[in-house]
Amino acid sequence: MESLVDAVGGPTATAIGGIVIGIIFGYFAQRSRFCLRAAAIEFSRGQLGEKLAIWFIVFSTAVIGTQGLILLDEMSVNEARQLALPGSLSGALVGGLLFGSGMILARGCSSRMLVLSANGNLRSLLTGLVFAVVAQSSLRGLLSPVRSDIAGWWLLSPADLPILHLTGWGPLGGILIGCITLAGALWIARQHTIAHKVWLGAAVVGATVPLAWYFTFTVAGLSFDPIQTEALSFSGPSADTLMLVLSQPVPEMDFDVGLIPGVFLGSFLAAYFARELKLEGFSGGHSMKRYIVGAAFMGFGGMLAGGCAVGAGVTGGSIFTITAWTTLFMMWVGAGLTDLVVDRKQWVLQSL
Template sequence: MENLIDRFGEAWLLAGVGCIVGILFGMAAYHSRFCLRAATVEVTQGSLGPRLVVWLIAFFAALASVQGLLLTGLVDLSAARQLSTTGSLSGAMIGGFVFGSGMILARGCVSRLLVLSASGNLRAIVTGLVVVLVAQASLSGVLAPLRERLAMSWTISGGETRNIANAVGVDAGIVTLLSTFFLIGALIWGARQKLAISQLVAAFLVGLAVCTGWFLTAKIAAASFEVIAVQSVTFTGPSTDTLMALVGSREIPLTFGFGLVVGVFLGALIFAIASGEARIQRFEPDVPMERYIFGGAMMGFGSMLAGGCAVGAGLTGGSVLAVTAWLAVLFMWIGALVTQRVLEAAVFARAKAG
């Protein structure tokens, strides 16, 4: 790794690593149809089907592989933001609920919007722009004071207290064993759901992309004399930074996040073209544009308050057992399930009245 740093420099190496991880994630997410929103809709409708299986495979693949890395001592992730800094329990709960609700209204989480954008989905592009604009306003703009007040309502200090394993008294070996067991179970369940082998593999690769991001950035951080953030796959922050750099700077900073966003778009685009699914898709008459915009705004604010999106908290933060990440994804599920129920009840009421 030292030789690569000397040859390319930290910035180019981080961007390149991010791009590689992004291509892997983009191709795998596109083919597997990985989407937290789709999984929650299945659960709401009482059908524990393929979309839920795909999400579970990706989740447990990320958890098992990352905890396996920690067990073998190949990396040290204690400096990761999800574990080392002060976290917000109130932000995780409120932000997670808001994000989950917005995800249903926008018909996709942030990662899914980026993947769909690459295939020519104009709904995803417009909604994604709303997400990043509101996220920026929540980070440092007009919505920042509200986010800060909500986040500071209930906090938890960084370090061992943010790690679930420490709280319950288990080590990485037990977590790796249990998550591997559940991963195998999810793969068997997927086979019984008649998912193609390629989709099962792709779902596994979604989780593996998270592990790869952690591993490579940790290795770069350990070998560099500069302060390098140990990080992995997340989308709201990197997408916001990329857009703000495009419109407000003459040069785009080379970071892992920038490479990740570009890589995911390229990976999804390659797979969409190869599968013949790339085509322009516009807003549908039965789902008004304002619903997507409102949902996107909720995701932008919710993800910044929760400390991550469905992938950034659900898979990446979850894989290192950050308590705030698990709490955030739990409330994303709750927000999504509640909102989907409300929408279904509204549709039923209109049909009954008509």
């Protein structure tokens, strides 16, 4: 890795790493059908199904890998933005709820939309573009003041964010939580006779999170340029990628620049080799409105919460920040409530 940094410089090296790790994530996310929305629907309907098992395998692998590297003193995440900057608990509560609701309406979270877009799903392509536009507006545009106001309702200092430090559990406690979660997920996978290649693919998806943490941390230590220690996220990177396409001829190299096209390429290759490339569109105007509203909820909610289903839910969750775990919890709540009211309204009316 030192030779790579010496040859191309730290920023370009992180962009190359983003492409490679993105390809791995995209390929195996496509093959394993990794999706928080599908997992949340199964859970809200009282089902311990395949999608729930896949999500928890991804999550627990990310936790075990990240905390294992920290325990072995192979890396530190203290400079990651999730821990080094003040966190917004109000943003996590409201943003997580909006994001969870949005991913039900749009039938997929931001990472899932990117994966499906590469397979020829035009619904996901349009939804992803709307998501990126609203995310950019929430970050630096018209919606930015609203986001800032809500985020300012309840702020936490960096010292109040790390759960494992505050509880005294440390990395060993994080690894234990990850192992318990993984054992439960594998039990569910066995009950549903999920093929080994599927849950192993999910484990690879989860492993890309500690891989990204380790890669960016290592490059930061080797580079003379300031490099952010980070892992996978799709809200901010999607917004920045959109602006690069529209306005900046020469992008500033970083991990996020490579991640989005890498994931797209990885998913495309997976679908190509499996012969699953297929153009799909909307069935009618009503469904299009639903997808657009859902994308807008996710775009604003993701930027308000400081991350998407992967960025906050898995990446932030792997380093046990209070804001990330709050965001993840609220995503499950928002998804369950929206599924109940929108997609199971007949059941609600019958119950009343």
